[in-house]
Amino acid sequence: MKRYDAINEISKYISDELVIANIGFPSRELYEIKDRNKNFYMLGSMGLASSIGLGLALSQDKKVIVLDGDGSILMNLGSLVTIANQQLKNFILIALDNGAYGSTGNQETYCKKTNLLEIAKSTGFKNVYNYNDIDFKTILSQNIEEPIFIHYKIKPGNADVGIIDLSPEEIKSRFMKSI
Amino acid sequence: MLNSTEAIYQGIKSAGIDFIVSVPCINLKELLIKIDKDEEIIHIPVTREEEGLGICAGAYLAGKKIAILMQNSGLGNSINALTSLYELYSFPLVMIISHRGTEGEPIIGQVPMGNVTSDLFSILNISCKQIKTPDEAKEIVGNSWNLSTELKKPIAILADINYW
Numbered sequence: 001m002k003r004y005d006a007i008n009e010i011s012k013y014i015s016d017e018l019v020i021a022n023i024g025f026p027s028r029e030l031y032e033i034k035d036r037n038k039n040f041y042m043l044g045s046m047g048l049a050s051s052i053g054l055g056l057a058l059s060q061d062k063k064v065i066v067l068d069g070d071g072s073i074l075m076n077l078g079s080l081v082t083i084a085n086q087q088l089k090n091f092i093l094i095a096l097d098n099g100a101y102g103s104t105g106n107q108e109t110y111c112k113k114t115n116l117l118e119i120a121k122s123t124g125f126k127n128v129y130n131y132n133d134i135d136f137k138t139i140l141s142q143n144i145e146e147p148i149f150i151h152y153k154i155k156p157g158n159a160d161v162g163i164i165d166l167s168p169e170e171i172k173s174r175f176m177k178s179i
Numbered sequence: 180m181l182n183s184t185e186a187i188y189q190g191i192k193s194a195g196i197d198f199i200v201s202v203p204c205i206n207l208k209e210l211l212i213k214i215d216k217d218e219e220i221i222h223i224p225v226t227r228e229e230e231g232l233g234i235c236a237g238a239y240l241a242g243k244k245i246a247i248l249m250q251n252s253g254l255g256n257s258i259n260a261l262t263s264l265y266e267l268y269s270f271p272l273v274m275i276i277s278h279r280g281t282e283g284e285p286i287i288g289q290v291p292m293g294n295v296t297s298d299l300f301s302i303l304n305i306s307c308k309q310i311k312t313p314d315e316a317k318e319i320v321g322n323s324w325n326l327s328t329e330l331k332k333p334i335a336i337l338a339d340i341n342y343w
């Protein structure tokens with residue numbers, strides 16, 4: 001399974017949640033699969049998807065789902081520490097881990113060896129899952145007291161999708177209005 | 180007379196700022212304590228300034244009035260977020276910065292970043308104001324959020340060693 005199929009699978013269960021999509025192909029693939037006002041597409045600031053999601057989750061009650069990449073998580077590992085230390089009832093971080101910097105040509109990341117799930121556990125995350133071991137729909141509907149980290153192991157590869165033809169201003173303003 | 184910390188704190192309150200991220204500086208010590216105690220303000224200590232800017236952006240999307248408290252050395256950790264997140268999406272932000280490495284700085288390691296801080300803001304096209312006295316600080320910080328939302332970009336407020 002590649003990233004496109006994983007996002008497609010996750011999208012089946014998304015209804016009212018706010019979604020932050022990582023820079024590059026993750027955003028482009030989500031845009032093609034299921035564009036909605038409640039998607040925030042990152043066009044820059046690699047590494048900050050989980051941070052943006054955290055700020056959002058701390059500031060309103062809707063559930064927040066972050067679609068992050070392994071390379072981007074590695075760039076901002078401190079974010080896992082900060083998130084694990086918050087009491088959040090509405091935050092789910094999904095690490096789409098293809099072991100590669102997919103958007104820039106699938107150069108390997110250190111996640112070939114280093115295990116993000118173990119890192120998340122050791123930062124203090126209590127709710128840590130492999131996507132393939134869970135029923136995501138059930139997890140999504142549960143009441144939680146602490147943030148969730150979901151490790152989704154996938155294969156590298158980008159789908160043949162177009163670019164996002166929305167301006168940053170449009171992405172921002174329609175997202176803000178939808179909350 | 181207002182003390183240096185109280186002046187900034189009152190400015191933050193009158194600006195309506197209700198979401199703050201921080202990385203400590205010794206000069207911010209008292210201010211951080213006050214903000215932490217204030218139940219109207221969500222205060223999130225962060226591991227790195229860039230991360231803090233990401234968190235603030237998310238809070239802004241949900242309607243918060245956002246600020247970062249940091250040392251000027253943290254500007255070096257923030258550049259990509261200031262450009263490829265804040266400039267790109269036209270997000271406002273108030274940056275309240277302890278400016279180290281200026282005249283009278285006892286720690287030599289602060290000097291290189293201290294020297295380039297104002298120039299970096301000017302290259303970034305971000306307005307940066309020095310506050311000299313508590314009265315001035317209260318007013319400038321008090322107006323900061325409105326100014327930042329009018330400009331649709333971050334603004335920086337620098338308090339150097341002599342301010343404290």
Ligand SMILES: Cc1ncc(C[n+]2csc(CCOP(=O)(O)OP(=O)(O)O)c2C)c(N)n1
Nearest residue numbers: 024026046069070071072100101102103104
């Ligand atoms: C600060 C910064 N460094 C590098 C890049 C180039 N870049 C854009 S996307 C990307 C790869 C992201 O990889 P990952 O988070 O694993 O997501 P994937 O594309 O594999 O899903 C890189 C290196 C960038 N945009 N910004």
